[in-house]
Amino acid sequence: MHIKTLRNLGATLDMTSGRVKNNKIAEELRIRGNKAFTLNEDPSTVAEFYTGSIAFALPASQQLSFGYANRSAVLFNAQNYKDCLLDIERSFVAGYPDNLKAKLYARKVRCLIALKKSKTEIQRALEETKRALIDMDSKAPGRVLVEKTLKDKDHLAPELIQGFPKKPKAFKPVIKDETCDISGATGVTIKYSKKYGRHIVATRDIEPGEIIATTEIYAKGRSQHKRYRECAQCAKRTMAGLPCDHCPNVVYCSFTCRDKAWAEYHETECPILGILYDLEIPTSTLLGIRVTLRALHEAGGVFGLRMMLKKLDSNS
Structure with a gap:
């Protein structure tokens, strides 16, 4: 039925959506992520739960800090150490509790070692870990790993070697043809006819498999x-x-x-x-x-x- 007809009948359209920031939904998604993490599910799947939690969490909320902290663990296990470090810092900025920070600082130390950062930077992170350990409960989960990191800092490198093969760089052809009136193209031009409307035609012989145009994505539609x-x-x-x-x-x-x-x-x-x-x-x-x-x-x-x-x- 047409919207105008519905309005004439006195109907109204509900223009509100449940897809808004909501810490309760953020917590639910994070708990699902924790379960998937415990079951050793695919890292991408686990990270997706945590990313959903982060997306729903209110800005600068403790729930947001928990989402970043949990996702940093997945990124660490996936040996994505650079993004892990970023998530750790984002967690701190969002207000991660002081009594839990030692665990993240210890993870930061391991990331820095894996990335072969300077001794000065690693030592600074170790000092941060020691200070944060004071606020950590003596029976808190993860304290043993924190203490192990501080104790065995000189022997962590072998187990943190990045074992995943590097992805090959994407091939990005560059086309520079000043004679072509279409930016990023070669061997073609734009024509107009009543039969085809605006269309592209070749201005020279084009070899099979030859790249004649490149363009950046203008807008992306995502399912x-x-x-x-x-x-x-x-x-x-x-x-x-x-x-x-x-x-x-x-x-x-x-x-x-x-x-x-x-x-x-x-x-x-x-x-x-x-x-x-x-x-x-x-x-x-x-x-x-x-x-x-x-x-x-x-x-x-x-x-x-x-x-x-x-x-x-x-x-x-």
């Missing part, structure tokens, strides 16, 4: 089940996603991607994204919304976008 595994901005897979400060619906691989997304489109989509998910709006439609929002941002508004489109049409 819901991947929202805590991939960066919402660049689509990079990540086990250490950073949350939006205002909604639990997206994570990012870096502050750079988070800030860029907020400036280009997420500030506008953020209040309604949870509702769109609740309504099960198709991924393709969500992508269309994001493309439109980014285009509006780049054009400086609706009027600017209209002018850009008119200019494109006049050049056809």
Whole structure:
């Protein structure tokens, strides 16, 4: 039934969503992550629970600090020591309790040793661990490991050697053709005809398998089940996603991607994204919304976008 008809009948639309920051949901997801961690499930699966917890946790809350702390353990076991260190620091910033900090400082020491950091940096972390141990309960779980780290610091390196093979660098072809009127392309140009509309045609013979164009992703449409595994901005897979400060619906691989997304489109989509998910709006439609929002941002508004489109049409 049409929305206008529903309104005439006195019906109302509930424009609220359950997909908002919520420490209770954050705790539930973190507990599920703890169970999966105890059962030695796949690290990516465990990290996804913790990332969900981090996404739902209120900013600067103790629940957020717990999420980062727990995820740092998964990252450590996966030998992702750099991201582990970042999560440890994020946990401290969010207000991780003093009586539990020794465990994280000990983990930090092990990360620094594995990454072959300077003796000065490692010694500083050891001193932090010693000071934090004073606040730790004598019977607290994990105290034995902390004391072992302090005692055996000179013998930890062999067991912390990064055993996972390094991923090969992604091949990124570079195309520089100043004679081509399409940026990032070669051997092609844009034409217009009544039959095909605006289309691309070759300007020279193109060899089989030849790369004729490269382009950056303009906007990424991401299915819901991947929202805590991939960066919402660049689509990079990540086990250490950073949350939006205002909604639990997206994570990012870096502050750079988070800030860029907020400036280009997420500030506008953020209040309604949870509702769109609740309504099960198709991924393709969500992508269309994001493309439109980014285009509006780049054009400086609706009027600017209209002018850009008119200019494109006049050049056809």
